[in-house]
Amino acid sequence: MHLLSIVIPVYNVQKYITKCINSILGQIKENPNVELIIVDDGSPDNSIDIIKPLIESCSNVRLISQQNKGLSEARNVGLSYSKGEYVWFIDSDDYISNDIMEGILGELDGGIDMLQLNWQTVFENNKETIINHDYNFKKGIVSGLEAFLNNLVPIQVQFTIFRRDFLIENRLRFYPGIYHEDSEFKPRAIYLAKSIKFHEPIVYNYLQRLNGSITSSFKIKNGLDTMIVAKNLKNFYQNTIRENIAQRKMRQYIALFYNSLLYGYNQLSKEEKRILYTKMKENRYIFREMIKSGHLKYVLEGVLLSLNLNMGISAYSLIKHTK
CATH class of the missing domain: 1.20.1050 (Glutathione S-transferase Yfyf (Class Pi); Chain A, domain 2)
Incomplete structure (x- = not known):
C-alpha cells in the first residue's frame, strides 16, 4: 500500500501538462510510498500524447482513460483507483514546488484526516507571484469544526491532502456535472474532519490563467x-x-x-x-x-x-x- 496517491485529471491542457507532470515525477520516480494516477477525461487535444513519453519508464504511474465526464467524475475515478492512505488531487495546469515531497510524506502519519498545504498564485504572464493570503499555517492541528467556524481552510481542493478512508467512510464524492465542485465538496469535508494539520512551506503553485477572472x-x-x-x-x-x-x-x-x-x-x-x-x-x-x-x-x-x-x-x- 502506498502512503500517498496523487490524482491528476487531464482535459485540454497541452500547454501546461509537461510542467505539471515533470514537477511531480522528479520527486516520486520509483518512490514506493507514492503513486501517480492520471485520469484522461476524454481530452481532445495532444495532452495524452505529451504525457505518455514522460511516464513510460515509471512503475508507480498509471494512466486511466474515460469518455469526457467533467472534473468531478475524473476525480472520483482517480479516487476509486487510488491505493494510497492519503489522496492529493492536483490540477493539471498547476505544478508543485521543488524538493517538497519528503516534507509532505513526513506529515502523513495516519492520525489526521486532512493536511492543509500552503500555496502561491502564479500568473500566466510570469509578471507576478502572490503569496498574500489570509490563512494561518502555524496553527498545528485543529478540529474540523474549529476550522469550519473560523475560516481556517480555503475552499480549493488542490491545496489539501485527504485521508482516503475519511473520504470513503463519509461518502465524500465530487458532485458530477457542475461548476463550483470544490464549493460543494470542501465545506462538507472540513466540517466532518476530526483533525486538520497545517503544513507551512509553500508546496503548490496555483496558475492564474489570463482569462480566468x-x-x-x-x-x-x-x-x-x-x-x-x-x-x-x-x-x-x-x-x-x-x-x-x-x-x-x-x-x-x-x-x-x-x-x-x-x-x-x-x-x-x-x-x-x-x-x-x-x-x-x-x-x-x-x-x-x-x-x-x-x-x-x-x-x-x-x-x-x-x-x-x-x-x-x-x-x-x-x-x-x-x-
Missing part, C-alpha cells in the same frame, strides 16, 4: 450550478450539522456563494437572465437561508430578494457599482 467568464451555468450547490449544502447542514453556530456558519457560506450569482447576473443575455430569474424564483428558500444567516449584509439581501426579486437584484447591482 469571474468578471470575464460568468455563464448561465455558473448561476444554475450555484443553486445546486446551495441546495446540497442546505441539505447537508439540516441532516448532519447539529451545532447552531455551525448551522449559521453554513448559511453564511451559502449566502456568500450566492452573491457570486448576483454579481454575474447582469453579464448575461436577456434570454439567459429570464431563465436564471425563473430558477431563482423556484429556489426562493435560499433567500430564507440568507435571512437566517445572522450576517447583516446577507440578511438585508435576503429580505430584499424575498420582497421583490427584481428590486433585490437591482439593489445589489447598484451597491456593487457605486463602491
